[in-house]
Amino acid sequence: MKGLPSLSLSLNVPGFPKSNATVKAFFGYCLQEFKYALKANQVNLIETDSIEIVDVAGDFYLVPCYPGRFTLKEMKVVCEDFEQNHPLGRFIDADLNDQDGVSFSSGKSKLCFFCLERPAIECRREKAHEPEELRSFMFLKMDYYCRQQHEAAMIKKLSSFAQQAILSELSLTPKPGLVDKFSNGSHSDMNYQTFIDSTAAISPWFAELVHEGFSFNDNDLTKALPLIRNIGLRMESAMYEATQNVNTQKGIVFLMGLSLFACGRLFSQTDQFSIEEFRGIIQDICKDLVSKEMTDSLKMVKSHGEDIFDQHGFGGARAEAESGFATVFDFGLPRLAGVAKLNDEVLLQTFFAIAANNNDTNILYRSNAEVSGVFKHLCKNALADFNDQNYSAVIDFCKSENISPGGSADLLAVTIFVWSVIKANGQLGFTN
Ligand SMILES: [Zn+2]
Known part of the structure; x- marks a missing residue:
């Protein structure tokens, strides 16, 4: 001008x-x-x-x-x-x-x-x-700079998706047996605020998890597990500090930790998100995890999850991870395919689809296989005919049995996270 x-x-x-x-x-x-x-x-x-x-x-x-x-x-x-x-x-x-x-x-x-x-x-x-010398020097530096910028942008985006997924699951109300905006569900030691506090406490580590995925350069992905757990342990410590020693999010720390690392690994090699590759990375990281960590009969002190495995043979979060999040991809994500914007109804249906097919170790820990079976059956009903009556039946059952499907809630959060990544990547027929 x-x-x-x-x-x-x-x-x-x-x-x-x-x-x-x-x-x-x-x-x-x-x-x-x-x-x-x-x-x-x-x-x-x-x-x-x-x-x-x-x-x-x-x-x-x-x-x-x-x-x-x-x-x-x-x-x-x-x-x-x-x-x-x-x-x-x-x-x-x-x-x-x-x-x-x-x-x-x-x-x-x-x-x-x-x-x-x-x-x-x-x-x-x-x-x-020499011009050629100058050019190759320059292009090398530029290329490195672009890769760094790409990583920084992906770290911000993926960390934000993880936080959004956890908060979306938490805020979904009303949920059966779980903590939501208006109820503590079947919990006496935690409420909505406890989860806000603990989410805020673990979130600062999301960036580090993605970064580890970007910088990991060993072909043997089982070596990534100690790295992810190292960060996960620090997240747990921050969680306990924020909640005065209440375990709110140990499960999601493990599952989201794997997800963020796997995305970092995937996006360090390509710009395109691929479900097969993402699942493959998780499977490789968690190869033989259940047999390695849950069948050790010499272990003196067993975790809740290990006790459940001994009694019922269900491997909980470890088995889900070893399968490359089979429940997430077989039952959760199909419910969100093509959904452009999340809302309570679609998230509840996704939750029921997961809960109807998940052997939730959180439920088994507080009850038994029969109660777990009835719960899954009620979720199936609610899913088949999504109405207030069927929905209330699940909520009432959790109340009367004092159970909470925390494992399924974690898988819902992972499903939302994966949905966000896929949507941002412009795949699966998403229009915006
Ligand atoms: Zn010069």
Whole structure:
């Protein structure tokens, strides 16, 4: 726009071509960061009149701006700070043009990004470095930067999905036997707030779990289990601290820990989420888990889950993990296929589909196989004919038997998480 200063962004790519897939991806990240830097400094960009092109000179962005209270010199400082604070700022030209389109220079010279010894302009004029050498150096750095940015973005997204899944399951009301917004279900030592506290306490570790998945580089995935458990133990400790020693979320810590790690692993190798690959990673991590950890008859102190396994032969969360989350994918996720937005009704149906097919060790721990069988039967009824009467029958039964299907609740949270990842990945016929 005539009469207004403008800001531009381009890259110093020596030789030709000036753009390729790596350069383009790097430029994309830089452009986003440049715009945030300008806006954060309250520079008024007229983005409707901006242009973004790729031509023989490479990738280029130009945006006019209202100077407002800024002098050109002050705006130039914002550009210079952006270049200086960026880890690859020497590859970047963030420039300012005055009202007449003339480049506004502060007169400072930049160091050559390759030798870091002489001004860039001298090295360029004297052709001090081989273009091919410069290019491969640059592309390597750019590629690494893009991979780091991709990981950082995926960490944020997946952590947010995990938190959303846990909170969605918790907030689903009313639920049979479980803690929800209005009832403690069959629990006397925890309520809705206890779960909010414990969710907040475990969430800071989600990022680390995804990161471990991204950086894991051993072909033997069983070696990932101690890494995941190491983080999981710290999450449990934070959980106990937040809940004054009540076990609210040990199950979901294990299952979501595996899920987040597996997603990190998967997205470190591809941009596309694949159910088969995700399940394969979980299965590989948890190979022979039940036989390795639950059939050890010499163990002195047994957990609730191990006691249940001895009595009933159901492996709980470990068996579910070893199967690559069979209940989640066979019964939970099909209920959410094609659902664009979650709501209470569809989540309750998903919950019943899971509960009707899951041998919930939380129920068995408090009762017996017969009670568990009746519970599953009632869930099946509620699912087949979803009405208030059938729904209340499940809730009343849990109340009278004082049982809580905590294992199925955890699997619902995992189902919601996987649904979010698939939806964000634009698969399975999701339209938005
Ligand atoms: Zn140089």
